[in-house]
Amino acid sequence: MTTASHPAQHHHVMGLSLHNTALGLGWVFLVVGVLGFIPGITSNYGAMTFAGHDSGAMLLGIFQVSILHNIVHMLFGAVGLYMARTSRMARGFLVGGGIVYLVLWIYGLVIGADSGANFVPFNTADNWLHLALGIVMVAVGLWLGRDVREETKGRAM
Numbered sequence: 001m002t003t004a005s006h007p008a009q010h011h012h013v014m015g016l017s018l019h020n021t022a023l024g025l026g027w028v029f030l031v032v033g034v035l036g037f038i039p040g041i042t043s044n045y046g047a048m049t050f051a052g053h054d055s056g057a058m059l060l061g062i063f064q065v066s067i068l069h070n071i072v073h074m075l076f077g078a079v080g081l082y083m084a085r086t087s088r089m090a091r092g093f094l095v096g097g098g099i100v101y102l103v104l105w106i107y108g109l110v111i112g113a114d115s116g117a118n119f120v121p122f123n124t125a126d127n128w129l130h131l132a133l134g135i136v137m138v139a140v141g142l143w144l145g146r147d148v149r150e151e152t153k154g155r156a157m
Helices: 007-013 018-035 067-083 087-110 124-144 146-156
Strands: none
Touching (some): 018 124, 067 087
């Protein structure tokens, strides 16, 4: 005799859960924000400005950063850590945060690199990373969030 498991629970075997994913991403964003303030990991550290497209600092020599950009990463990471507390909030962080990153990707494509509107700042590498993060966060949030949606349906009946 075999027992059928719920298809949405197979991802738990791999250690993936809304909680673990939101928690992991929260830590990654927090660490990335801190790394943006470390000379050597951030090249041209002396050229970092608070905000604006003229910040010359480059995280890992690739991603343009500023003090504001690093603070935003740390705040986003803190939000992820907080929202990892419940499945519903973790799903909101992944899907909502992914949508925010997709909007940032579009914003980065529309504004000019030397524009005053590029106040965070973003460069081409940032834009492509925002696209990838947005797609992955929304997809993983929806995939892992199947359990939350089905729990909600079950309570409604």
